[in-house]
Amino acid sequence: MAERMHATDTQNTSVPSEKAVDVGYYSPAKRSPPSLPAGYVLHQVTVQPLSSCPFQVCLLDVGATGELPTCDFHRIRDTTLIIACSSGELAAKTQLTLLDGGVDDVVDADDADLLLLALKRAELVISRQGGLFRKCRDLAIERDNLQSAIDNLPSPIFFKNRAGIYSGCNKAFEAFIGLPASKVNGASVYDVAPAELAKVYEAADEELMQQGGVQIYEADVCYADGERRTVTFHKAVTRDRVSGEVNGLAGSMLDITERKRLEEQLKWAAERDALTEAYNRRRFFELAAAAKERAQKTSASLSILVLDVDHFKLINDRYGHACGDAALNHLVGLLKRELQEPHIFARAGGEEFYCLLEGCDLNEAFEIAERIRMAVETVPHLHDQQLISMRVSIGAATVREGEKISQTIARADEALYSAKQAGRNRVCVA
Incomplete structure (x- = not known):
């Protein structure tokens, strides 16, 4: 919708198109x-809106008064540079008004030298814009390539600016958080996580950006479905390419919930x-x-009981080993009832058990041992609708200064x- 027009015949023939x-x-x-001037070819734009102008430079006639026309030329500002052409030199105030109105330059079109300078x-502006455009295009391609790469990684990945605001993430992070990237970007940790967890993340982020380098730590997270999981955060600061100042961070999350569960199971076993x-x-x-070390620091007493089921072999021989196993579990239930924290007990082997009594001297240890003995005697074990009586013998000893735990156990x-x-x-004491 543009009509080609030559300023002069000489211009058309002297410059290769x-x-x-x-x-x-x-x-x-x-x-x-x-x-x-030579080297330029003029094309008459005859239609509205000016957004149909296909040229990078457009001369806009403003006459002798410098009044902006009512045409819609702002729509082409992204692709076309507009030069206001006046008939004669305009006052500086008028030129400023034109520039404020949206044109890129003002020139007296009657002055060939000034017109050439404006062109x-x-x-130059278009050339520089082209260079910037190419850089922006290349950066956009790099960004898209990076986004495609991290979107295909299974671990949630995120980016934050210096203020701790999310500036990017991958698909795995979107799935974890339950929000699209458009909702994540511009949000803070308080917008996407419970407050008690957000405080942990915020403190860790600030520490990292203050100290620089990398950061690895474990923390709980809340998935989009509300499930709490344990992850390892791997984070590193990002820096401004020019100043070298920290301008944010990049991080990833590794879900270690199952690993922690297996570790706990192995530890328990x-x-x-x-x-x-x-x-x-x-x-x-x-x-x-550990209890002995605590006792030494506080000068507290520490006692040990060694407990053995009386005639346990007879229970196995008469009722079977399944009954014997059940009887030991019955005894453990009684020990749990009688021994409250910080006291603990353990199966030493067979029908023998050790009890560790923190803060108890020998008299107190004797009282606890007697209470255990009576509980076992008065609460029989029910097996296959039969009440099976049990009895225990107990030896008690208090850890002496300079004595090893094994030596105290030997005395008990x-x-x-x-x-x-x-x-x-x-119950007998040593």
Whole structure:
């Protein structure tokens, strides 16, 4: 919808068309166009809106008064550079008004030298804009390639600016958070996570951006479905390419919930007796060593009980090993009832158990042991509708200064032997 027009015959014949610069011209008053310098070809724009102008430079006739026409030329500002052409030199105030009105330059079209300078300026601007456009295009391609790459990664990935505001993420993060990227970008952690978790993330982010480098830590997260999971955060600061200042961070999340669950199961299995689920012998010695250290710091007492089921072999022989196993679990239930924190117990092996009594001297240990003995005696085990009576013998000893836990257990074991020798179903102290 543009009509080609030559300023002069000489201009048309002296400049090869493939090297000429095309320039549009629009005059609301239908005035004749100015003569262009060599190397430029004028094209009359005859239709509205001016958004149909296909040229990078367009001369807009403003006459002698410099009044902007009512045409819709702002719609072409993204692709066309507009030069207001006046008939004669305009006052500086009028030129400023035109520039404020949206044109890119103002020139007296009657002055060929000034017109040439304006066209050259326009070419330089367009050239620079082209370079910027290419850079922006290349950056957009890089951004799209990066986005495509991280969108195909299974781990949630996110980006934040220096203020801690999300500036990007991948598809996995969208799925985790339950929001599209358009809702994530511009949000803070308080917009996407419960407040108690958001405080943890915010503090970690600020620490990282203050110190720089990388950051790895474990934390709970809340998935879109409300499920709490445990993840490992891997974060690193990002820096401004020019100043080198920290301008944000990039992070990823690795869901370790199942790994933590398996670790807990393995830890539990390593510490527990498979039959009764009481602590095992190894774990007892670990806990006893820690309790001894605490007792030494506070000058508190620490006592140990060694407990053995009387005539346990007869239970196995008469009722079977299944009944014997059930009887041991019955005993564990009674020990749980009688021994409250910080006291603990463990199955040492077979029908023998150790009890660790924190803050108890020998007299207090004897009282607790007697309470356990009576509970076992008065609460029989029910197996296959039969009440099976059980009895226990217990030896008690208090850890002495400079004594190893194993030595205290040995003394308690001697006291247990004394209880057995004295007729069983009793407590003896060392």
